[in-house]
Amino acid sequence: MARASDEAVPFRGGTGYASRMRLGLLFALAFTSCIIQAPTQEGTKTAVPKAAAAPPVEVKSGANFGDKVELVQATLTPGRAMPGESFHVTFLFRVLDTIDREYMIFVHVEDAEGRVDRLNVDHAPRAKPVSQWQKGELVRDDFDVPVPPGMAVHGLNLIMGLWDPRTDERMPLKNRDQVRNDGRDRVFVATIPVGN
Numbered sequence: 001m002a003r004a005s006d007e008a009v010p011f012r013g014g015t016g017y018a019s020r021m022r023l024g025l026l027f028a029l030a031f032t033s034c035i036i037q038a039p040t041q042e043g044t045k046t047a048v049p050k051a052a053a054a055p056p057v058e059v060k061s062g063a064n065f066g067d068k069v070e071l072v073q074a075t076l077t078p079g080r081a082m083p084g085e086s087f088h089v090t091f092l093f094r095v096l097d098t099i100d101r102e103y104m105i106f107v108h109v110e111d112a113e114g115r116v117d118r119l120n121v122d123h124a125p126r127a128k129p130v131s132q133w134q135k136g137e138l139v140r141d142d143f144d145v146p147v148p149p150g151m152a153v154h155g156l157n158l159i160m161g162l163w164d165p166r167t168d169e170r171m172p173l174k175n176r177d178q179v180r181n182d183g184r185d186r187v188f189v190a191t192i193p194v195g196n
Helices: 017-032
Strands: 057-065 069-077 086-095 104-111 138-146 155-164 187-193
Touching: 057 187, 069 155, 069 187, 104 138
Parallel strands: none
Antiparallel strands: 057 069, 069 086, 086 138, 104 155, 155 187
8 A cells, every 4th residue: 555655746736738848947046056166366257258349451552661661551450459459560662773782670659549559569570671672573572460458548540651760861752741650751641430
């Protein structure tokens, strides 16, 4: 003879499909509400989804340096910089005439609002030295610009030119009235927004 304690006792809501679904939902809600994020060394952090990378910014220039080199265009990837990360820059130059000196490409990255000291990203061209550039050739130069962590700016101006480190002279900008510049043989390339 079976005892009352040995008999199956149906769930109060009934034994049908709907009752089992309510029970499953109840357990799921109770279980997920008990999950908490584990603390880290810095404390409990909520994961913030990273914003999608901004599309590249492509800027046509036409800046003529010394009737020797034309900056055809610049591409900044991504089109928005983030503190603590780098953005990539590609310059495309057209060689107008032979060059007898080893110029460097100077790049000044300045706060668009003028509050923070500039970053210098001066470098020799990556592909080959300037003295080996051939008339009529298109030369591509790629480099990265690191944005310091915690840099509290809304935008960065990218300014460039060509510079001879031996004489400390810049290659003169010939078409100052046609391109944005500061009158000191520095060409304004673009402003890149910073942050979300």
